Every structure is written in structure tokens, then in C-alpha cells.
Amino acid sequence: MRTTSIIGNDISFKKAGQFEDTRFEKIHNVIFKNSTDASIIVAQEIADLIRSKQEKNKKCVLGLATGSSPIKVYQELVRMHKEEGLSFDNVVTFNLDEYYPMPKESNQSYHYFMHQHLFNHVDIRPENINIPDGTVALEDLNQFCVDYEMNIKNAGGLDFQLLGIGRTGHVGFNEPGSHINSGTRIITLDHITKVDASGDFNGIGNVPKKAITMGVSTILRSKRIVLMAWGQNKASIIKRTIQGDISSEVPATFLQNHNNTTFVLDEGAASELTRLETPWLVGECIWTEQLKNKAIVWLCQHTNQSILKLTDRDYNNNGMSDLLAAGSSAYDLNINMFNVLQHTITGWPGGKPNTDDSHRPERANPAKKRVILFSPHPDDDVISMGGTFAKLIKQGHDVHVVYQTSGNIAVTDDEALKFAEVCNDFVEKDKSGINFQAVIDSINSKTIGQSDSPEVRKLKGLIRRRESYAATRYIGLKDENTHFLDMPFYETGMVQKKPLGPEDIAIVKEIIERIKPHQVFAAGDLADPHGTHEVCLNAIFAAMKALKSKPFMNDCWLWLYRGAWHEWDIHEIDMAVPLSPDEVMLKRQAILYHQSQKDRVMFQGNDSREFWVRAEDRNKSTAKLYDKLGLAEYEAIEAFKRFEY
Incomplete structure (x- = not known):
């Protein structure tokens, strides 16, 4: 069990079962199981600071961040305002940065972001809100930046600065090369930063090349700094920041010079810190079976x-x-x-009938199982477990694939326009109710940052749906066993989704109860750049928890696969399904049926390879690792971890 608490500036961290030694670490950090719990604690510290300042009749000056990391903090602050009477009347805010040029009304602007997530929902005075202005004329920018610095100073300085961190190590938009003495200024964005933002702007070509940002020295003058980082894709830069040398190449390392900074991390972001990745190199360990297995694989x-x-x-x-x-x-x-690794390997992912299953990852009985394969997007099924998918069908199981979202935002406008123009040439209006000329006009008149119209979203969703049918037919699945949930949280027409709601969970719950599966496969890859996988997995967890009392759930096992971003570490794998060369080719072809996701992937994260290449390389790498450890040599392996819900 892990317990973490933040009271004022006092943060304590304990992890049972492991000796904690932070000798490699140069910045204080705490680690939570998930970002939700962490965000609530950070929000509580901010609320306590606001209230303590109110008691002294003083202003509370907050430095605020944007991006995905602080969203849950802002949600909790809004909740405390509405339910607990937390007032923002004495709060003055200064945001870190803004794209340049950027109109305030654009839904990519940080002005829009802050009002959407916080300011529109609390009682902060409009005159107390300070956000860099992306519309200032170029010739006036230097004076604007000087004035921004002076406004912070005149407000009494930043009492609390909230930060995220980019993959380049930027805080604010202080990109590599930023000086420790830098103040508020305009800066050119790093290519990696633009790649990471490209999904928000419908392509890297639309991402602004510059931004206005608080400087490193501005941030370091804050009385208190909390930096938040979530997910495995931040693990490498977090390790470099906390354990590496101070360098302008990683501007976040300058925080090592600040005497009241805490990094608040989830397990994924903290996973490469030495005391977690290889604790036996740090100090004494309590050797659990999992830690022992991890250490032996590492030693090999x-x-x-x-x-x-x-x-x-x-x-x-x-x-x-x-x-x-x-x-x-x-x-x-x-x-x-x-023996542990040997027992994970099976060519029978649904269990091998009429055999001793005491050393097999799956049960022998029932011989023919009902299986649900949940896929967050309409291609995660074949990308992540296409070979296993085909084996389950071939071995006679009743397999159902369930696509949780429409995936419409991952279809480019150019791709949708191509389909709309073909359909428009064929008929004026098809039976789906889509007016294709209206779709064409909507796409052609769309401005950067504008959300898709309902008809455009519908067309893009249909493109993904028909690609899915083509892929599952190729695998061998009957059309009636292919299901589309179109979960409501996703249907915003924008990268930013709604929170998971009761209606989403009810949809997932209904299909589980209808099929009554013996096996559920779900995406456990939480490195998805825009968080859809995590929301979809949480919906499955909530639905299965609500159904736990049902008799059929006693025989239902949950297996987690990983997708296009990361694979399970070898010591975490509970079931390894080998693929033959022919099965690798079958999987590749099934992925290629998702033609709209080929060549110009909008949400590929930090990996420029196409999804089919990533999946193939990952599966072959897993097989090579098993081989190097002394196990049998296979062409490729798909990996799964059993989850006890």
C-alpha cells in the first residue's frame, strides 16, 4: 500500500515492501498510483493556500499551467468552489505561456483553455486573470513581456507555481537552450514540442512556430513550485530532470536550484527512477516475487x-x-x-481443451469460451492483438470485438473530403442521412481549431467503421459479432474529450451483461497521447465492478494488452502468445485495412513509424527477448497481463 499526503509544503511518501533511498535524486518527488489521486492532493494544497491567504486578508498569487497534466487539478478546484464554498475572490493568476500568434477565441489558445477548465466556473475577478496575449503586435512584444514581469512583481510575486513538463524538458515553453536568467519573452518552439501539439492543430503544419513564455528565472522566483507528470511517455525526461546534471539542454533541471519544489508523479512517469527501476542498485530490498523476477530479467x-x-x-x-x-x-x-517464463507461453489463448492447465496461463474449461475484445479505437484490436484475435476465432471461441469509440477525430479532413466527394458524385444524399455537399462545404470552410460539424463527424466515424468491418472479416469474424459503442465522452469533435460519465459506463456494462464473457481483453496501454485508452479502460473497470455480483462474472477473466506505444516488461507478462510468420503477415494485412490511419497518422505520439510497423517490431522484439533469455525462438509474440478486478 502507498500513502501520500501533502499538507502545506510538507509532503511525505512511503512505499510498503521497498526500502526507500533517494541518493540519486536531486529534486524532491512523490509518487501516486494514478493521476486522479495526485491531482486531488495538489488541488487541496492550492485550496489551503488560498484559504490561508484569505484569513490574513492577502492576495493569493498563482502561476498556472495548461496542457493535459493540470486538467484534473482544475476540475477538483471547481468542485471545491461549487460544493465546499472555496472562493477565488482574492486570487490573482499568471499563466505560463501562450502560442504566438494566437487569437484568444481560438479553442487552441490557452486563454480559451483556462476559461473552459477553470475561470468560467469560479468567482475569480476578471481583472485578476493574466494570460500572455497572443494577439500583441510583433513590434510591441518586448514591452508586453517587460510589463508581464512587472505585473508579477507588483502583485507580490508568485506564491505557488504549477508546472507540467514537455518531452524536451521544457517548463512553460522554455525550450532546450533557455538560460537560467531568462525572463518572459517570445521563443521558437522545438520540433518535438510541435509534434506533440500537432494533434490539437490537425497537423504539424498548423502548429504556431513561436510562443510567449515566462522565463526560467521568473519561474524560479516562485515561493513554491509543484511540477506534475503523468504516464510512461514522461518517464525518460523525468529521470533525466531529477537525477541528471543541471543543463540548459533540459531546462527543467534548473528546478534543482529551487529549495521548495516537489515533483508529483504517477507510477508511469516515475518508472525509470533508479529506486523504482533497479532498487537493488540503491539499497536493501524486500524481495517480492515480482521484484525478484524483474531483477533476474534485468541481470540477464x-x-x-x-x-x-x-x-x-x-x-x-x-x-x-x-x-x-x-x-x-x-x-x-x-x-x-x-519456469515462470516458460509457463507464460501458450499457443492457446482461450485455453487448451482436455489438458492439464495447472501450468498454463488460461483455463482448459470451458473448451469454447465467449470472448469480448474491447478496442478503444477502431484499430487497436488488430494493432495490439491481431494474431491472438485470429487464433481465438480459429480455435472455435465465440469472439466479439467491441469498438468503444468512433475514432472520428483521427480521420484527416483530406481523407474525409475524398470520401465525401466520391459519394457526392454518386448520390446527393445516402440513406445515412448525410448531405455530402454540406460535408464538402463544411470541410472546405473549416478554420484551424474549429471543431467538426456533426455530419463531418458522422462521415469520419463511418470511414473508421467500414475499415473495421474489412479488417475483422479478413481475420475471420462474423459481422454480427462486431459491435460499435460510440461512447458519448468521445463525441466532441475535438481532441479534448468530456469526462467519463454514467452513460458511458452503462453502455459498456450492457454489452458485458449481454454476452456474459469468460474472457475480456482490454487495452491497458495508458501511454496513449490523448488519454482515450485510459478513459475506456476505466469504463470497463467500472462496469465489471458493478456486475461483480452476477454469477457469470465468477468465470470471467480480464486480460490487458498494450497497444502502439509500449509493451509489457517481460517480468509483467502472464500470457505470451507466439505468432508464426504467416500469422504476422495476416496481422499486418488486417492493420492495413485501416487505410485512413496509414501514412498520415494524427495521433502517433513520439514515434514516427506507422502503426503496423510499430506493432510488428514490438512483437518481434518480445520474441527476441524470450529467445535471449533462453526460451524457445519464435517469429513474434503478443503479450498480455491478467488483471484481478
Whole structure:
């Protein structure tokens, strides 16, 4: 169990089962199981600060951030305002940055973001809101930046600064090369930053090249700084920031010089910190089975040896001598780990009938299972587990694929326009009720940042739907076993989605109750750049929890796969399904049926490869790891982790 609390500036962290040693770390940090719990605690610290200032009849000066990281903090602050009477009457805010040029009314502007998520819902005085102005004339920018600095100083300085962090290590828009003495200024955005923002702007070509940002020195003058980071895709830069040397190449490392900074992280963002990634190199450990397995796999990779070749000397020389001191020999440890991995491998993902299943990942009975394969977007099924999908069908199971969202925002305007023009040439209005000329006109008149019209969204959703049918037919699935939920939280026409609601959970609950599955496969890849996977998984968790008392749920197992961004670490895998060369090719072709997602992927994150290439490389890499560890050699492997709900 992990407990974390923040009271004022006092943050304590305990992790049961592991000796905590932060000798490699240069910035104080706390780690939460998930971003929701962390955000509530951060919001509470801000609320306590606001109230303490109110009691002294003083202004509370907040530095605020935008992006996905602080959204849940703002939601909690709004809740406290509405339900607990938290007043913002004494609050003065200064935002970190704004794109340039950028009109305030654009839904990509940070002015729009802050009003949408916070200012429109609380009693803050409009004159107390300060956001860099993306409409200032170029010749007036220098004076604007000087004035922004003076306004912060005249307000008494920042009492609290909330930060996120970019993959370049930027805080605000202080990109690599920013000086520690830099003040508020205009800056040219790094290419990686523009790639990360490209989904919000419908392509990298539409992302502004510049931004106005508070400087590093402006941030460092804050009395209190809290930086938040969520997800595995932030793990590398978080490790570099917390454990690396101070460098202008990673501007966030300048925070090492601040005496009242805390990084608030979820497990994914913290996963590469030495005390979590390789705690045996830091200090004494309490050796759980999972930690022992992780360490042995690491030792094999570190020494470039297979499991059965590891010696006592390998363990002793790499921080794992206490495993041997506990009475185990290298031979015993190696054999046990080899068997653990061996037992994960199966060519029968639905269980092999009429066999002893005591050392198999799935049950032998019932021989023919009802299976739900949940897919957040209309291609995650084949990208993540296309080979396993085909095996389940071939082995006679009753497989249902359930697409949780329409995926319409991932279809480019050019792709939709192509389909609309073809349809318009064929008929004026088809039976779906779409007026294709209206769709063409809407796309051609669309401005950057404008959301799609309902008809455009409908067409884009139909494109994804028909691609899905083509792919599942190729795999061998009957059309009647393909289901589309079109969960409401997704249908905003914009990258920003609505929160998960009761209607979303009810839709998922209904299909689980209707099919009564023995197996549920779901996306456990939370590195999705825009969070749809996490929302879809939370809907499944909530639905299964609500159904837990139903008799059929006693026989229902939940398996998590990972998608296009990361794979399970070897020690985390509970079921490894080998694929033959023919099955790899079948999976590739199924992915390629999703033609709208080929070549110009809008939401590919930090990986420029196409989804089919990523999936194939990932599956082949997993197979190579098993091979190097001394297991059988396969062409590719799809991996799954069983989740106890």
C-alpha cells in the first residue's frame, strides 16, 4: 500500500515492501498510483493556500499551467468552489505561456483553455486573470513581456507555481537552450514540442512556430513550485530532470536550484527512477516475487546472458547478493525464473481443451469460451492483438470485438473530403442521412481549431467503421459479432474529450451483461497521447465492478494488452502468445485495412513509424527477448497481463 499526503509544503511518501533511498535524486518527488489521486492532493494544497491567504486578508498569487497534466487539478478546484464554498475572490493568476500568434477565441489558445477548465466556473475577478496575449503586435512584444514581469512583481510575486513538463524538458515553453536568467519573452518552439501539439492543430503544419513564455528565472522566483507528470511517455525526461546534471539542454533541471519544489508523479512517469527501476542498485530490498523476477530479467540483459547461465558471481556483482544470502543459489533462482517464463507461453489463448492447465496461463474449461475484445479505437484490436484475435476465432471461441469509440477525430479532413466527394458524385444524399455537399462545404470552410460539424463527424466515424468491418472479416469474424459503442465522452469533435460519465459506463456494462464473457481483453496501454485508452479502460473497470455480483462474472477473466506505444516488461507478462510468420503477415494485412490511419497518422505520439510497423517490431522484439533469455525462438509474440478486478 502507498500513502501520500501533502499538507502545506510538507509532503511525505512511503512505499510498503521497498526500502526507500533517494541518493540519486536531486529534486524532491512523490509518487501516486494514478493521476486522479495526485491531482486531488495538489488541488487541496492550492485550496489551503488560498484559504490561508484569505484569513490574513492577502492576495493569493498563482502561476498556472495548461496542457493535459493540470486538467484534473482544475476540475477538483471547481468542485471545491461549487460544493465546499472555496472562493477565488482574492486570487490573482499568471499563466505560463501562450502560442504566438494566437487569437484568444481560438479553442487552441490557452486563454480559451483556462476559461473552459477553470475561470468560467469560479468567482475569480476578471481583472485578476493574466494570460500572455497572443494577439500583441510583433513590434510591441518586448514591452508586453517587460510589463508581464512587472505585473508579477507588483502583485507580490508568485506564491505557488504549477508546472507540467514537455518531452524536451521544457517548463512553460522554455525550450532546450533557455538560460537560467531568462525572463518572459517570445521563443521558437522545438520540433518535438510541435509534434506533440500537432494533434490539437490537425497537423504539424498548423502548429504556431513561436510562443510567449515566462522565463526560467521568473519561474524560479516562485515561493513554491509543484511540477506534475503523468504516464510512461514522461518517464525518460523525468529521470533525466531529477537525477541528471543541471543543463540548459533540459531546462527543467534548473528546478534543482529551487529549495521548495516537489515533483508529483504517477507510477508511469516515475518508472525509470533508479529506486523504482533497479532498487537493488540503491539499497536493501524486500524481495517480492515480482521484484525478484524483474531483477533476474534485468541481470540477464545487463550481463547479456540467458537465465540458466547466470552464476553466483553475477548476482553478487550486481547488487543482488542478498538474494543468495537468503539461502537460494543461482541455480535455484535461475530454474524458478525459467519456469515462470516458460509457463507464460501458450499457443492457446482461450485455453487448451482436455489438458492439464495447472501450468498454463488460461483455463482448459470451458473448451469454447465467449470472448469480448474491447478496442478503444477502431484499430487497436488488430494493432495490439491481431494474431491472438485470429487464433481465438480459429480455435472455435465465440469472439466479439467491441469498438468503444468512433475514432472520428483521427480521420484527416483530406481523407474525409475524398470520401465525401466520391459519394457526392454518386448520390446527393445516402440513406445515412448525410448531405455530402454540406460535408464538402463544411470541410472546405473549416478554420484551424474549429471543431467538426456533426455530419463531418458522422462521415469520419463511418470511414473508421467500414475499415473495421474489412479488417475483422479478413481475420475471420462474423459481422454480427462486431459491435460499435460510440461512447458519448468521445463525441466532441475535438481532441479534448468530456469526462467519463454514467452513460458511458452503462453502455459498456450492457454489452458485458449481454454476452456474459469468460474472457475480456482490454487495452491497458495508458501511454496513449490523448488519454482515450485510459478513459475506456476505466469504463470497463467500472462496469465489471458493478456486475461483480452476477454469477457469470465468477468465470470471467480480464486480460490487458498494450497497444502502439509500449509493451509489457517481460517480468509483467502472464500470457505470451507466439505468432508464426504467416500469422504476422495476416496481422499486418488486417492493420492495413485501416487505410485512413496509414501514412498520415494524427495521433502517433513520439514515434514516427506507422502503426503496423510499430506493432510488428514490438512483437518481434518480445520474441527476441524470450529467445535471449533462453526460451524457445519464435517469429513474434503478443503479450498480455491478467488483471484481478
